Amino acid sequence: MTTATPTVAAGAQKTDGTTPTTAGRVRKRLNSRTATLVSIVIAVVWTIPTFGLFISSLRPEDEIKTTGWWTAFTNPQFTLENYQQVLFGRSASSGQLAGSFINSLAITIPSVLFPLAFAALAAYALAWIKFRGRDWLYIAIFALQIVPLQMALVPLLKFFSTGVTLGGVTLMPAWDLVDEQKFAQVWFAHTCFALPFAVFLLHNFISQLPGDLMEAARVDGASHPKIFRTIVLPLIMPALAAFGIFQFLWVWNDLLVALIFGGGDETAPLTVQLAEMAGTRGNEWQRLTAGAFVSIVVPLIVFLSLQRFFVRGLLAGSVKG
Amino acid sequence: MEFDFAEEQPKFLMLMYGLIAFVAVVGGLLLLLDVVPAWFARRREAQLVAASVSGTPLPRRRKQGEGLFALFFLLPTLLLLMVGLVVPAIRTTLLSFMDAGSNNWVGLRNYDWMFSDSSIVRVLINTLVWVVLVPLVATAFGLIYAVLVDKARFEAVAKSLIFLPMAISFVGASIIWKFVYAYRGDGDQIGLLNQIVVSLGGEPKQWLLESPLNTLLLIVIMIWIQAGFAMVVLSAAIKAIPGDIVEAARLDGVSPWQMFWRITMPSIRPALIVVAVTLTIATLKVFDIVRTSTNGNYDTSVIASEMYNQAFRYGQNGQGSALAVFLFVLVIPVVIYQIRNLRQQREG
Numbered sequence: 001m002t003t004a005t006p007t008v009a010a011g012a013q014k015t016d017g018t019t020p021t022t023a024g025r026v027r028k029r030l031n032s033r034t035a036t037l038v039s040i041v042i043a044v045v046w047t048i049p050t051f052g053l054f055i056s057s058l059r060p061e062d063e064i065k066t067t068g069w070w071t072a073f074t075n076p077q078f079t080l081e082n083y084q085q086v087l088f089g090r091s092a093s094s095g096q097l098a099g100s101f102i103n104s105l106a107i108t109i110p111s112v113l114f115p116l117a118f119a120a121l122a123a124y125a126l127a128w129i130k131f132r133g134r135d136w137l138y139i140a141i142f143a144l145q146i147v148p149l150q151m152a153l154v155p156l157l158k159f160f161s162t163g164v165t166l167g168g169v170t171l172m173p174a175w176d177l178v179d180e181q182k183f184a185q186v187w188f189a190h191t192c193f194a195l196p197f198a199v200f201l202l203h204n205f206i207s208q209l210p211g212d213l214m215e216a217a218r219v220d221g222a223s224h225p226k227i228f229r230t231i232v233l234p235l236i237m238p239a240l241a242a243f244g245i246f247q248f249l250w251v252w253n254d255l256l257v258a259l260i261f262g263g264g265d266e267t268a269p270l271t272v273q274l275a276e277m278a279g280t281r282g283n284e285w286q287r288l289t290a291g292a293f294v295s296i297v298v299p300l301i302v303f304l305s306l307q308r309f310f311v312r313g314l315l316a317g318s319v320k321g
Numbered sequence: 322m323e324f325d326f327a328e329e330q331p332k333f334l335m336l337m338y339g340l341i342a343f344v345a346v347v348g349g350l351l352l353l354l355d356v357v358p359a360w361f362a363r364r365r366e367a368q369l370v371a372a373s374v375s376g377t378p379l380p381r382r383r384k385q386g387e388g389l390f391a392l393f394f395l396l397p398t399l400l401l402l403m404v405g406l407v408v409p410a411i412r413t414t415l416l417s418f419m420d421a422g423s424n425n426w427v428g429l430r431n432y433d434w435m436f437s438d439s440s441i442v443r444v445l446i447n448t449l450v451w452v453v454l455v456p457l458v459a460t461a462f463g464l465i466y467a468v469l470v471d472k473a474r475f476e477a478v479a480k481s482l483i484f485l486p487m488a489i490s491f492v493g494a495s496i497i498w499k500f501v502y503a504y505r506g507d508g509d510q511i512g513l514l515n516q517i518v519v520s521l522g523g524e525p526k527q528w529l530l531e532s533p534l535n536t537l538l539l540i541v542i543m544i545w546i547q548a549g550f551a552m553v554v555l556s557a558a559i560k561a562i563p564g565d566i567v568e569a570a571r572l573d574g575v576s577p578w579q580m581f582w583r584i585t586m587p588s589i590r591p592a593l594i595v596v597a598v599t600l601t602i603a604t605l606k607v608f609d610i611v612r613t614s615t616n617g618n619y620d621t622s623v624i625a626s627e628m629y630n631q632a633f634r635y636g637q638n639g640q641g642s643a644l645a646v647f648l649f650v651l652v653i654p655v656v657i658y659q660i661r662n663l664r665q666q667r668e669g
Contacts, residue, residue, distance in 0.1 A: 036473040042466060043482040046545070049497045050489070052513060056500065067509050068516050099329060106332050110339035117347045118397040125394035129387055137395070144402060146656045147410050148606050150628050150645040154416060154638055155409035180335045187339060192405025195398055224390045225354040253490030255609040260633060267332075271492045275613045278496055285500065285511070292496040296489050303488035307481070314550070315557050 057082055057289035064285045082290035097273060097294050104252055104269040104298075106183055107262075111190035111251045112244055118191070119198030120206075120240065124228050126199070127207040128214055138203065144196040152193070153260055160185050160261070182263035189261045190251050198243055204316055205239035206232060242313025245306050249299050270295035346397070354393055410649075417642035431643035441627065447536050448623045451543070451607060456600035459544045460593065463551025467559055468581065470552075480556065484549035491546065491609030498542045499614055502528040532620035539621060542610050547603065551596045558592035559585060591666050598659045605651055624648050 056069045058078045063071075072078075087098045126138045163174040177184060209232065217227045233240075255271045262268055268276070274291050281287065303310065420427050435441050470479050486494060503512030504527045510516040515525040529535045562585065570584050586593075608625040615621045617630060624644055632641025 032473065035469045036475070039466060039470040039473055039479050040475065042469075043479040047482050047485070048513070049501050049545070050486070053497045053500050064511065066511070068511050068513070070513075070516075071509075102329050102332050106336040106339075109336060110343060113340075113343050117343070118401065121347075121350070121394045122398035125391045129391040129394065131388040131391040134391070141398070141402065144406055146602075146649075146652050147406055148625075148645065148648050148652060150606070150625060151413045151649050152406055152409035153413075153645070154632050154642060155412035156405060159404070159409070180331045183332075183335050183339065188401075189405065192401045195402055196406070199398060223355065223358055224394070225351050228394075229351065249488060253492070255490070255492055255612065256629070259629075271490050271609075274496065275492050275609070278492070278499065278613050279616055285503070288496050289500065292493045296493045299488045299490070300485070303485070304481075307484075311553055311557075314553060 053289050053292060056285060057293050059286075061286040064289065065283075082286045083294070086287050086290045087294060097270060097291055099266070100268055100270045100273040101294065103183075103262075103267055104271075104295075106180075107186050107190075107258065107269050108248060108251045110183075110187045111194075112247045114187060114191040115194040115198045115247060116240060116244055119195055119202050119243070120233070120236070121228070122195075122199050123202035123206045124224075124232055126203055127209075128227075128232075129224060138199075141196055141199050145200060147196075149193045149257070152189075153256075156189060156192075157260060160188075177263075179263055180267055182261065182267055185261040186258055189257050190247075190254070193257070194247055194250070198247070201243050201246075201313065201316065202236065202239055205236050209235055238309060238312065239316070241306065241309040242316065245302060245310045246313055248302060249310075252299050350393065350397070354390065358390075413642045413645050416638055417646045419639050419642075421637045421639055423638050427639065431639045432647075434640060435643055435647065440622075443620055444622045444624060444627045447621065448605065450533075450536060451540055451604050451623055452601055454537075454540050455543050455547065455604040456597045458540075459547040459600055460551045460555075460597050462544070462548045463553075463596065464555050464589075464593070466548070466552045467556035468585065471556065471559055480552065483552055486546045487549045489546070491542075491607075492613045494542055494546050495610050495613035498538075498545070499529070502538060504528065529615055529621075530619050535615060535619055535621050539610055539614055542614070543604065543607060547600055551600065554592055554596050555589060558589040562588045591662065594659065594662050598655055601655050602652055605648060624651075 052069045055072050056064050058080070059069065059072055060077055060079050060081065063077055067075075087096075087101075089096065122141070126134060126141075159172075160175045160177070164172040175185065213231060214227060217231055222230075252269075253271060254269075255275055258269050258272050259275075262272065265273075270291075274288070274295055277284070277288055277291060416423050417431055418426055418428060420430075435445075466483060470476050473479065489497070500511075501513045502515075503510075504515055504525055505511055506525070510519055510525055512528075514528060519525055528538055566584060566588075567580070570580055575583065606625050607623060608629060611617055611621055611623055611626040612629070617623075617626045622630070625648065628641050628644035628648065630641075631637040631644060
């Protein structure tokens with residue numbers, strides 16, 4: 001079908017395709033105009049909840065609690081007091097989100113780097129080093145994607161707190177971490193959970209690199225680590241960026257893993273702190289609105305500036321399969 | 322009253338340790354793989370020289386150990402997957418047959434509890450509602466929007482606005498919508514939804530307390546977040562439809578309606594399946610929204626949030642594990658379906 005249509009289309013176009021009736025042209029333009037209008041309306045509706053929260057975060061406490069945010073258009077009163085309070089306030093009820101912000105950073109950066117590096121190495125080995133059982137191993141790692149992380153939570157927590165003993169022999173001592181050392185647990189958990197998808201995504205890219213390139217390098221006597229460093233890494237930068245953004249958004253926005261493997265209040269990332277505030281201070285809208293925006297701003301910047309890579313990764317990860 | 326930066330220092334120190342560990346592990350691994358083979362190569366050269374001098378037969382050339390390289394490249398990943406995923410998953414399965422403290426075997430009692438306790442049956446029903454509605458509505462919406470916005474002016478901006486919620490955490494999104502659903506008994510409403518209801522002459526409601534309406538309102542949050550994902554993937558699929566097929570159909574005078582059902586839909590079927598499956602799996606595991614919005618109260622709990630409550634709040638490891646295993650069992654057929662589809666697609 002695809003091979004036959006172009007000639008037909010081209011032929012038809014010459015005879016009558018170029019002169020559509022005026023009525024048809026008007027109808028078509030109207031159609032596309034309605035479509036444009038409807039899509040813009042939907043986009044605006046989609047944005048209103050976020051916009052309303054943003055306006056509210058800038059309004060004085062009394063105003064937020066007594067009138068709707070839409071009244072700010074007729075009676076504009078704006079202040080940065082909420083942000084000041086929620087970020088830097090020292091009372092326990094204020095949220096102390098500046099500290100949580102740092103926690104989020106401290107959790108996210110290693111949780112992105114570790115799986116990125118390990119998965120790139122593994123994906124390279126699975127794609128370009130010949131060894132027995134390679135395909136089976138790849139399928140096994142691929143299949144691990146379907147294990148929900150809920151399946152790992154209870155034993156993994158126990159592993160951190162009591163270590164591993166097999167028949168009375170301690171294979172791995174308990175980690176016994178305190179305070180900010182618990183970041184290490186969160187890094188570990190995030191890295192483990194991210195690996196199957198990361199290997200899958202990077203394998204998609206790495207296995208599509210031209211084989212001649214590797215062949216030539218091998219003939220020239222380059223070792224696998226050298227090929228990996230000097231040829232593969234630079235070429236898969238877009239894929240690394242795509243997965244890096246994924247993992248960044250996923251970790252920064254994660255609640256479950258941080259809740260279970262993180263420590264107490266002093267190491268809680270923004271999401272945990274906010275969820276806590278929403279539960280116990282659900283009516284302190286001046287804090288919730290400002291707090292929500294503090295947590296949203298970083299992923300939003302990353303997302304908007306690197307959207308191109310993100311979408312590419314999304315399409316590679318979901319559609320190519 | 323001021324924020325004390327010095328108090329945050331241990332965190333930065335810890336972050337630095339993490340980065341040092343990263344450089345040490347990855348750098349060390351690559352260095353090891355570079356240095357060791359080079360050493361072997363040198364030794365072999367020396368052997369060859371020695372052999373040619375003394376006149377003894379040359380040592381047989383062994384095939385280079387590709388497997389060893391593979392092993393080291395894969396070592397961190399395999400180790401972490403074993404410790405962090407495979408072994409725990411097996412243990413969770415075992416724990417689901419044990420009692421709350423994981424001491425005694427109780428057979429199928431946890432599963433029996435799951436399907437007989439009325440509050441848990443409620444949880445299962447809620448999960449079912451989520452899993453039916455979210456993929457269906459989000460995919461349908463994403464598709465309609467992708468078609469509407471295709472080739473429209475401002476396409477990029479309009480798409481970004483729909484896509485944006487994907488960058489927002491589920492917690493942030495829940496707070497955004499909690500504010501929309503906010504209720505005040507007297508005076509002006511501050512929640513948009515109640516304001517709309519009031520201006521239409523209705524009575525304001527405590528939306529999140531009314532079952533089963535509250536579950537639907539939480540589902541709206543998930544759809545709001547995920548529709549952008551569906552839209553982006555489907556939009557890419559639509560743009561990948563060969564132009565001459567569309568052109569030919571247009572010249573044959575098909576209506577937009579026929580164009581959609583006869584050309585667009587069949588062409589993007591694989592992408593549709595992928596989107597629906599991805600959303601189904603994501604929905605099965607939804608936890609943050611329920612926890613932030615209602616904490617699973619007022620009959621809104623789903624499997625993932627109930628699993629958290631049982632295992633980590635009530636100390637019921639057995640029951641929590643049984644819920645996790647059930648979640649896993651639910652995911653399997655969905656994934657098998659997807660894999661079968663992918664294979665058909667490759668063959669066809």
